[in-house]
Amino acid sequence: MSARLGKTVWLKMEALQPCGSFKLRGVGHACLTHAERGARHFVSSSGGNAGVAVAYCGRMLHIPVTVVVPETTSARALELLRLEGAEVIVHGQSWAEANTLAQSMLDAHTAFIHPFDDPLLWHGHASLVDEVAEAGIKPDAVVLSVGGGGLLCGVAEGMHRQGWDDVPIIAAETHGMASYARSLEADAVVALPAVTGIATSLGAKQPSSEAVAWSRRLPISSVEVSDREAVTAALQLLTDHRVLVEPACGAALAAVEKNSEELAAAKDILIVVCGGVVATLAQLQDWERTLA
Numbered sequence: 001m002s003a004r005l006g007k008t009v010w011l012k013m014e015a016l017q018p019c020g021s022f023k024l025r026g027v028g029h030a031c032l033t034h035a036e037r038g039a040r041h042f043v044s045s046s047g048g049n050a051g052v053a054v055a056y057c058g059r060m061l062h063i064p065v066t067v068v069v070p071e072t073t074s075a076r077a078l079e080l081l082r083l084e085g086a087e088v089i090v091h092g093q094s095w096a097e098a099n100t101l102a103q104s105m106l107d108a109h110t111a112f113i114h115p116f117d118d119p120l121l122w123h124g125h126a127s128l129v130d131e132v133a134e135a136g137i138k139p140d141a142v143v144l145s146v147g148g149g150g151l152l153c154g155v156a157e158g159m160h161r162q163g164w165d166d167v168p169i170i171a172a173e174t175h176g177m178a179s180y181a182r183s184l185e186a187d188a189v190v191a192l193p194a195v196t197g198i199a200t201s202l203g204a205k206q207p208s209s210e211a212v213a214w215s216r217r218l219p220i221s222s223v224e225v226s227d228r229e230a231v232t233a234a235l236q237l238l239t240d241h242r243v244l245v246e247p248a249c250g251a252a253l254a255a256v257e258k259n260s261e262e263l264a265a266a267k268d269i270l271i272v273v274c275g276g277v278v279a280t281l282a283q284l285q286d287w288e289r290t291l292a
């Protein structure tokens, strides 16, 4: 990718985590912390990478996991959750209904693991920046995808701790999921009436308030890409580096591929290749054909 783009591009390969995304960092830290505090059961309402990470962590810690997901959840996501050994409850038409049932299961020994809005998660995610710094690298821009903003909060925490307050963060979203872009424009948390498109891991209707608060402390700007650009960039990563990722991750790659204005001056770019296990190669190729 560096050779093709004529820049130094560092890829932080979160796609290679055992459960396929960066979520393991934050979810792992949250699950361990809750286990130390006596949790004997973990509950999640994510039918995506966060749910898969909770299921994986429960399996590793020998703690049972229940994931409540809506009827719209793909067969592939259900399969992944079950392969990780989670109890999967399919309930309700929307995430809100599934989440209400999940919340009703909580008690003194049951911990709810949030997909993006929890300081424990951010603290875990921040470790990825420490690893980059320990490798002796300080990029002149960091590019990452934003859904609810958990990854952003963690990376911002890590960058701040490393004294990288001068390094711009480029927050990538697809057009239909751009709640963070709208929030940056308003300098306040903005909720989208609906989210649209294929990058489902970016599908939070609104970012966390902490993600918006970081934009007042660090130089953060937004880049929006189309679904098509995200898919093309994901397939390009597969060609260049033989790693399969979701369109949600393709959004960050696409921001660099299209050499967006925000990145024109950057010569040394770190991309958080956040990964994702829910999309398959056949599905990426299908989207490439059908998205105009």
Ligand SMILES: *Cc1c(COP(=O)(O)O)cnc(C)c1O
Pocket: 021, 022, 023, 049, 050, 115, 116, 145, 146, 147, 148, 149, 150, 151, 152, 201, 202, 204, 246, 248, 249, 274, 275, 276, 277
């Ligand atoms: C969770 C996830 C995101 C979005 O992360 P947030 O912390 O919600 O901003 C992006 N890409 C992938 C692959 C994810 O799993």
